[in-house]
Amino acid sequence: MVYRWRSRQADFTVWGAKREPMSEVIKSHLFEHSQDNVSQEDPGVSWECPYCDRSEISYDEEKTIQNFKDHLFEHEDQFIESSTHVADDIDRAGNILVKGPTDSPGIDNARAHFFAAGDIIILITTNPGARLRLLREELGSWPALTVVLTTKDNPAADISGLDISNVPIEIVKLSKQLGLSKLGRTISQVLEDHGNSEGKIVVEFDILSEIITKFGEKPSFKFLQILTNQFESADAIAYYPLDPDSVEESTISLINESFDLRVRATETNFISEPRY
Known part of the structure; x- marks a missing residue:
């Protein structure tokens, strides 16, 4: 908090x-x-x-x-x-764009902050090992369930040395050739599988810049419109780390409207951007 x-x-x-x-x-x-x-x-x-x-x-x-x-x-x-959470500003359900340099202290602080709000953590990432280690270090214990969706070639090797033998965790290996529609359906299935479970779902969508680079501005925007609605319908808190220097400013201006809240993550603070 x-x-x-x-x-x-x-x-x-x-x-x-x-x-x-x-x-x-x-x-x-x-x-x-x-x-x-x-x-x-x-x-x-x-x-x-x-x-x-x-x-x-x-x-x-x-x-x-x-x-x-x-x-x-x-x-x-x-x-x-005192004792507030960034997600309180969207009634703990919706989508938050978190801007900051990739894997900077500010972005990692944001991860820890949002992880703490979740009982079920869904990680959509190309770097599962780093995300799971941060999750374990920051929370001190594992959440009720962790689901990892990743295109990592060998996710098991990426998390070697991390004892997850008795941890409630699911790892879903995604094809690197996966299109936006199939990715969306996969995420939808995960939400459907766990949407009725007790506890708050928190999602880290850690591949926004990769999606924009691979599929382009307009397809990514349409995908985001569907995806953000999915998370909101599931009453989930979804946050999207994004390095502003990794995409065109015009693209950021376009996708901004897909989010309920936009914040800039520094080493010590989270600072909101105007909503309108």
């Missing part, structure tokens, strides 16, 4: 495991929306708080601006919520 702060001025939310790194993001956001309250004229810089009668004037611009940010944060600190 993490802390959450929602802006009262814009469609902006930040989540974080620790308050201090969050506070810097919050301060920058508040300052961005309060710059009309700053006056920079010779011989100094001044500010007036939009929420109270506090003001300041000084020759030291950097220090004065920082004081303004700190003061703005004092008004907002009380609105930081």
